[in-house]
Amino acid sequence: MDTPRAFPDIIAQVANKSNTVKRMFYSRWEKYVMDDFDHSQSQQVDWVCGHMFIMRSDLWDRIGGLDTDYFMYMTDAQMSKDTLALGYKTYYNASIAVDIIREASSKAIRPIDIFKKVLVRQHVVDALLYYWKN
16 A cells, blocks of 8 residues: 655656656655555654545644645645644554555556546646645
8 A cells, every 4th residue: 555655756756657757766756655664563654645644623724624726636745744834743554444446547647648638637737736835
């Protein structure tokens, strides 16, 4: 499961969707996806993918919930950046398991997909917004 992540950089994020770029920048990709992460241990991480996170309601209110500037992607990374700025940490809890169904937006993409697929385009837009904000 790829729930815990290091904060992304644009090259590592592109490498996560492109095997060609991954081969060129393997060490950056490996750091981003935390390839050597021990999923059997609960520990502090930069961020967790948004398909499963739990947060105190007072903290949710302080950060204003999910950032509505984003369509759907990168809101989880932004939320972790926002909570970190307030002095809070993000933890991966090894005792919780959630099954998710991965859809097409999570698969590897080809450069042409940016022009053909709406969700791929939106992922690029949200990633660029994330880099602009951070």
